[in-house]
Amino acid sequence: MHGLVNRSIQCFLRDTYGDSLWLEIASRIGISENGFESMLTYDDSFTMDLLNASTRRLDKSVDMLLEDVGTYLVSHPKTESIRRLLRFGGETFFDFLHSLDDLPERARLAVPDLILPNLELIDIGEGQYELQVRGTHKEYAFVLVGVLRTMADDYGALVFLDQALSDSGHMTIRISLLDSDFSEGRSFSLARPDATVPEEHR
Amino acid sequence: MSGPQRFPHPEPAAPVESASPGKPAPELTDAALERLMPMHLVLSGDGTILKAARTLRRLRPDMRLEGMNFFELFELRRPRGATRVDEMLKAEGGRLSLAFQKDSHGHFKAVAVPLANGQGALLNLSFGFTIVDAVQTYDLTAGDFAGTDLAIEMLYLVEAKSAALHESKKLNQRLQGAKIAAEEQAYTDTLTGLKNRRAMDHVMARLTREKIPFGLLHLDLDYFKQVNDTHGHAAGDEVLQGVAEILVHETRETDIVARVGGDEFVLVFKKLADIDILREIANRIIHRLEEPIPYNDTQLEISGSIGITTSLRVGSATPEEMLEIADLALYTSKRAGRGRATVAPIVGASSDDLTGNQP
Numbered sequence: 001m002h003g004l005v006n007r008s009i010q011c012f013l014r015d016t017y018g019d020s021l022w023l024e025i026a027s028r029i030g031i032s033e034n035g036f037e038s039m040l041t042y043d044d045s046f047t048m049d050l051l052n053a054s055t056r057r058l059d060k061s062v063d064m065l066l067e068d069v070g071t072y073l074v075s076h077p078k079t080e081s082i083r084r085l086l087r088f089g090g091e092t093f094f095d096f097l098h099s100l101d102d103l104p105e106r107a108r109l110a111v112p113d114l115i116l117p118n119l120e121l122i123d124i125g126e127g128q129y130e131l132q133v134r135g136t137h138k139e140y141a142f143v144l145v146g147v148l149r150t151m152a153d154d155y156g157a158l159v160f161l162d163q164a165l166s167d168s169g170h171m172t173i174r175i176s177l178l179d180s181d182f183s184e185g186r187s188f189s190l191a192r193p194d195a196t197v198p199e200e201h202r
Numbered sequence: 203m204s205g206p207q208r209f210p211h212p213e214p215a216a217p218v219e220s221a222s223p224g225k226p227a228p229e230l231t232d233a234a235l236e237r238l239m240p241m242h243l244v245l246s247g248d249g250t251i252l253k254a255a256r257t258l259r260r261l262r263p264d265m266r267l268e269g270m271n272f273f274e275l276f277e278l279r280r281p282r283g284a285t286r287v288d289e290m291l292k293a294e295g296g297r298l299s300l301a302f303q304k305d306s307h308g309h310f311k312a313v314a315v316p317l318a319n320g321q322g323a324l325l326n327l328s329f330g331f332t333i334v335d336a337v338q339t340y341d342l343t344a345g346d347f348a349g350t351d352l353a354i355e356m357l358y359l360v361e362a363k364s365a366a367l368h369e370s371k372k373l374n375q376r377l378q379g380a381k382i383a384a385e386e387q388a389y390t391d392t393l394t395g396l397k398n399r400r401a402m403d404h405v406m407a408r409l410t411r412e413k414i415p416f417g418l419l420h421l422d423l424d425y426f427k428q429v430n431d432t433h434g435h436a437a438g439d440e441v442l443q444g445v446a447e448i449l450v451h452e453t454r455e456t457d458i459v460a461r462v463g464g465d466e467f468v469l470v471f472k473k474l475a476d477i478d479i480l481r482e483i484a485n486r487i488i489h490r491l492e493e494p495i496p497y498n499d500t501q502l503e504i505s506g507s508i509g510i511t512t513s514l515r516v517g518s519a520t521p522e523e524m525l526e527i528a529d530l531a532l533y534t535s536k537r538a539g540r541g542r543a544t545v546a547p548i549v550g551a552s553s554d555d556l557t558g559n560q561p
Contacts, residue, residue: 004369034376038369081365088358091344110362190357191338 001047002114006036009050011079012072021057028053041113051139063142063163070146074154085110086151087188093157093180097121097129116140127177134170141171148175156185240348241310241327244317245272249287257346258327261308276300279309287323290314298325307339308332329353334360391461393439394446402460402468406521409472410513417471417480417512420528421449421487424505424540426465437497441504448490452483468525475512477545484508484543492541507535508543515548 014022026035029049036042055062074083085106089099099106104116117135124130131148133141145161152159160176235242236255244253254267267275278284280299281292290298291314302308311330314323329336333353336342347353389401397405409416423445430438442465449459449467458470471480487506494501509531516524531546538544 037373037376039366039373081361085358085362085365088354088361106358106362109359110366189337190342190344190354191334192361 001042001044002111003036003040003042004038004111004114006042006047006050007038008073009047009054009069010035012069013054015076015078016068016072017058025050025053025057028057039111062139063145066139066142067146067149070143070148071150072146073143074147074150083151083154084188084192086147087154088190093152093155093159093177096151096155097131097175097177100131119144129175129177131173131175132166132170133173138165138171141173145173148173153183154186154188156181156183158182238348239326240346243267243272243325243327245287245323245325247287247321249273249285251275252322257342260342260346261302261340275303277303290325291316291323300327307335333357394442394461396446396449396467397458397460399460399462399468402458402462402470403521405458405470406524409470410521415473415475415513417474417476418510418524418528419467419469419471419480419484419487419543420509420525420532421467421469421484421506422508422532422536423465423491424507424536426504429502429504433497433500433502437502440497441495441502444495445491445504445506448487452487452490468528475514477510477512477515480510480512481543481545484510488541488543505541507532507540509533509535509546510543511546515546517550519549 010022010026013025022035023033026033029046031046036046051062051065054060055065058065060068073079074086086096089096089103089106098121100119100121103119107114107116115135117133117137117140120132120134122130122132131144133144141163145163148159149161157177158179160178162174164172164174166172230238232253240255240257242253242255243251243258246252249272251267251270251272259267262275272287273285278290278298278300280297281289284290284293290296293314296314298310298312298314300310300312309330309332310327312325312327314325316323328351333356337357344354386400389397389404391398406416406418423441426438426441429441442461445467446459446461449469453459453469453471456472457474458468458472460468460470462468471483474480488508491504491506494503496502509528511524511528511531513524516527519527527546527549531544534544535542
């Protein structure tokens with residue numbers, strides 16, 4: 001598994017539940033306090049151990065935990081760059097949804113060895129969409145639900161989301177776009193805010 | 203390629219002639235042109251701006267661009283100093299480089315094509331590499347660019363790459379820190395595989411603390427600098443590795459052989475403080491060092507100067523002081539003509555001590 005994935009979960013745990021919880025989980029899965037390096041690749045078993053230890057410690061199901069990770073990734077100040085990169089997908093939530101098909105390619109442009117699941121958006125009509133998530137790890141779909149829910153807020157859209165395992169074994173996220181102009185949402189400018197300031201200092 | 207593109211002239215306008223009669227050129231409305239090229243300009247033959255598309259108007263919100271003279275608004279970088287429309291149209295491929303007059307922002311690349319009526323030109327502008335500054339300066343949005351313009355992808359890539367680079371940099375910094383820490387903790391000289399100064403300090407401190415007698419040889423190579431200067435660093439490195447081999451061969455496994463400087467070595471002989479044996483070892487080492495080392499088509503010749511002392515001859519000297527004593531003896535060898543070993547005098551010893559200290 002790409003280090004970015006493990007690192008995301010690590011940062012979520014640390015920033016949401018505090019250092020002590022992360023240290024507890026780190027020692028349980030046998031990784032140093034610094035944890036994962038985002039630009040290295042790890043054996044998948046590390047990710048599984050990390051998820052198992054976290055769900056047990058937090059008494060949460062893995063889908064709930066990963067949905068929270070998704071929300072964290074696009075709403076926490078420390079991960080603002082991810083939110084910004086996703087906002088390049090389009091000016092409205094509708095555009096954003098349609099940009100999801102390109103998401104794996106976009107991610108690869110930035111980090112060539114980051115393999116994300118294939119995404120296909122099917123427009124059923126009347127604001128109903130199905131996002132099919134195909135890849136080796138169906139857990140990505142849970143993260144995506146968190147990302148989509150939070151990005152809808154970001155764009156000021158009102159959506160209803162629901163996930164299911166399809167007959168052919170891949171995950172499907174059903175999206176009802178109830179109102180694309182529900183609230184003001186968060187502002188977004190193509191220009192990077194204080195582009196010269198390193199991220200930690202923002 | 204089809205003939206010159208035809209488009210509606212915004213002026214009361216001369217009748218437009220089709221350039222290639224068989225193929226009617228597409229008629230485009232103003233709105234269509236704006237959508238395709240939100241940064242285009244239509245100029246009359248004398249350089250008057252007849253039309254400025256919406257994104258260009260956004261860059262100069264407090265000016266009415268239509269009616270202004272193009273060359274008063276823009277400065278041509280390529281073709282440099284052009285002041286007439288026909289000069290611009292002669293540019294290779296119609297490719298232009300221009301900037302707003304008296305403005306550090308707003309460099310553009312552009313392509314100029316002649317209008318179908320032969321009077322004036324259409325210019326399509328783009329930001330080129332100044333795109334990142336431009337979105338900041340003019341607060342542009344995705345809607346300000348043509349749907350086929352790669353500006354948004356470019357901006358995305360710039361941000362994505364700098365985020366990825368930032369992560370890589372953090373990793374590099376951590377690895378660098380870890381490397382320095384590892385080096386500081388290391389006991390091995392990486393070039394020769396011998397122990398390093400840190401290891402030597404450690405061993406001498408322990409032997410001194412535990413009052414275990416030991417002998418000390420301080421060796422400095424002779425003529426090594428000439429080898430380095432004449433044959434290069436690769437030859438020098440080979441010599442050092444050869445020297446290391448000799449030193450290891452001429453000592454016991456329990457002894458410590460350390461490279462403590464460029465061509466400086468210290469040998470610590472545990473539980474061996476017999477000055478005669480140490481002198482014999484030193485002479486044998488020098489003898490071996492003087493054997494020529496074949497290197498490419500030539501022979502490298504060096505020697506060594508050695509200073510000798512033992513823990514029993516230096517009273518209560520600290521390891522550092524003991525090294526200085528051996529170093530002085532080493533320089534006596536150098537001054538006496540190199541290629542020899544000198545035993546350091548017994549330190550601060552009365553004649554009683556001298557007999558008592560001799561093994």
